[in-house]
Amino acid sequence: MTLEEKAGQLTILADTIRPCNPDINPEVNHRQADEMVDQIRRSRVGSIFNGVGVKEGREAQRIAIEETRLGIPLIFGSDVIHGMWTVFPIPLGEAASFEPSIAEQTARATALETTASGIHWTFAPMVDVARDQRWGRVAEGSGEDVFLGKAFAVARVKGFQGSDLRSEDALLSTPKHFAAYGGVSGGMEYNFVEISESTLRDVHLPAFKACLDAGALTLMSAFNDIAGVPASGNKWLMTDILRGEWHFKGFVVSDYTADEELVNHGFAADGRDAARLAFTAGVDMSMQSGLYVDHLPDLVASGQVSLEAVDEGVRRILSVKKAIGLFENPYKCLDLKREESLEKIKSGHDELARESARRSIVLLKNEKLLPLKKSGQKILLVGPFASDVDNLHGCWTVYGDKKRAVPVDVGICMKSKDVEVLQGCNFEASTDRGIDEAVEAAKRADVVVLAIGEPEDFSGESQSRTQIVVPEAQQKLAEALAAAGTPIVVLLRTGRALAISGAVLRAEAILVTWFLGTQTGPAIADVLFGDYNPSGKLPVSFPADSGQQPLFYNAPRTGRPQGNGDRTFKATWREVHSKALFPFGFGLSYTSFSFATPLLSTSTMGWDETLKASVQVSNTGERDGEEVVQLYIHDCVASRVRPVRELKGFRKVLLRAGETQKISFELRRLDLSFHGADGNFQAEPGEFHLWISSSSAAGEPVKFQLMPASVA
Ligand code: BGC
Secondary structure: OOHHHHHHHOEEEEOOOOEOOOOOOHHHHHHHHHHHHHHHHOOOOOEEEOEOOHHHHHHHHHHHHHOOOOOOOOEEEEOEOOOOOOOOOOHHHHHOOOOHHHHHHHHHHHHHHHHOOOOOEEOOOEOOOOOOOOOHHHHHOOOOOHHHHHHHHHHHHHHHHOOOOOOOOOOEOOOEEEOOHHHOHHHOOOOOOOOOHHHHHHHHOHHHHHHHHOOOOEEEEOOOEEOOEEHHHOHHHHHHHHHHHOOOOOEEEEOOOOOHHHOOOOOOOOHHHHHHHHHHHOOOEEEOOOHHHHHHHHHHHOOOOOHHHHHHHHHHHHHHHHHOOOOOOOOOOOOHHHHHOHHHHHHOOHHHHHHHHHHHOEEEEEOOOOOOOOOOOOEEEEOOOOOOOOOOOOOOEOOOOHHHOOOHHHHHHOOOOOEEEEOOOOOOOOOHHHHHHHHHHHHHOOEEEEEEEOOHHHOOOOOOOOOOOOOHHHHHHHHHHHHHOOOEEEEEEOOOOOOOOHHHHHOOEEEEOOOOOOOHHHHHHHHHOOOOOOOOOOOOOEEOOHHHOOOOOOOEOOOOOOOOOOOOOOOOOOOOOOOEEEOOOOOEOOOOEEEOOOEEOOOEEOOOOOEEEEEEEEEOOOOOEEEEEEEEEEEOOOOOOOEOOEEEEEEEEEEOOOOEEEEEEEEOHHHHOEEOOOOOEEOOOEEEEEEEEOOOOOOOOEEEEEOOOOOO
16 A cells, blocks of 8 residues: 555545535535545545435445555544434433443444444444533433443444444444543533543543454543643553553544544644644544545654554454454445345334333422322423424434434323423423413413423534523423413423423423434323323432532532531532432332342452442332432542442332332442552452432442452
């Protein structure tokens, strides 16, 4: 290979041959398509992204194979985050199911639709731990917890990739964004990240490592810096840790122009310098900037980048192309017949879309109002989301078949004939007329179902907020409806935890419905009318006030905890206490559960021993229901300040009305380990607390000791 051909393999560019939205400026697209064909012919690009369609995909691939000297096939990548044509709940919503197996199924279904559409590779899962709800990309990940996030990350990698990467329906996955992007200061998008190495290693890295262990072959480098060194130019991160410690054999792709942005960071002097720094730090493939094709040949010629390093980068990329079977079958995922069968594939996913959506809904509050009756109860469905079809999918749905998406009113009207539907207000701008009409209608109704929250574009990339509240116009509608006196069920649509207040918080019932995707309406109706008993739990803490951010349940202990007492000289605020309004792991059901005191196999756990912890959980209500049984620990004295609680196990169990089950967990020393003051990852002997509870704020701890290694 010539140096230019090598640099081409190290480059990915946006697909202008078959852009995902050809309606936008078709002429320009056409011209750009010609330019891209030229780039492929000249071997200046080895992968293209965010395009769709088999016919043009075949043509692009034909050019790469037949009209270039070496005939190396292209990889087609894309952002397929929570569904291709069938849209599943946003990842944050799906995490609320606390069922990684659901995520594995939706990722598999996504892979079937995506690979049939001419795409080999998705830039997902997003595995960034998000501890600040102001950050808009909270929606794309699994929330604030390391353990839960890891479980969902692994499930998604397995689901996308399937059991054999060479098979026609295997979708190559890319855990992103490496690393600590979720740690942006103040929750502000693209901001700096100032965290310690132990926080990086204990909180932000584990999901990546777990994904690689599960078979992920590519990673995407992040936009942010970490303690002053941009991730996309960070040799310690991408070479020492990733290659040295983790023995990663796949390749790293930069985020969109993240290599070029080293210049904006003030970390590189110009594009050439940025290419050098990103490449030598460990970014194998440059996305969209074109800096590698422009500068790598010259950087090698001048001795600033070694030929061996370039060869190694190319080898990694070609190995991944080989691993997915592209050399044997360059027309993989480019089968016209399979594409024609897409309608059938899609309709086979409706049931899964509904199931995953209803399992993602979280019941925050219920003062004997839910479930609703299917007849004999006059329902007013009101709010800007009542019949809206533009905000069902949520952020990062590049494709998403809008025609198949079922809004809330359609779902509800399928179950009850006694429904009046009104918009009430706009998403943001106040319209008193709509509010007056809604109030009149509420007075005639037995129950108000109020569909409010964040529009779709309030979360996702570049959508950080300072006030994580229900938009003003909608809050105003809620206040007016509350004054009418009819009981209210709030359907809260959101891509992050919100600080809810006033009439929204005082509503008789609150369901967090995230963005649920294609089957939004039917899934919400299933829960509203009790055809499905809600079982979701919050994957993020819902704060009492926006100003509490960053607020997450597993925060380190302070020297002056507030407890339940006075705020003076305690770690809290003047205006508001230091707790979440609805904590991580919280969620109600239409039945009730009780937890007995956990039982431990021993109160002195040997260094190499496995501790067994079990609990009797009873369904004390009159309906069958599912409960997420959660195991938390706390290390009471340690060389580094430990979180007040840490999730170390969870299981969703179905309990019939009146049934009691014993739920057991196992803990090993590894589960108690963290990066201590000496930088080593290890457990420290001494006292631990252990809870098995229904949320991160429930239950009473039992104690055990981890015995030192020397004590037999
Ligand atoms: C986002 C990535 C995405 C990439 C390619 C970037 O702006 O940060 O998550 O994969 O664009 O579309």
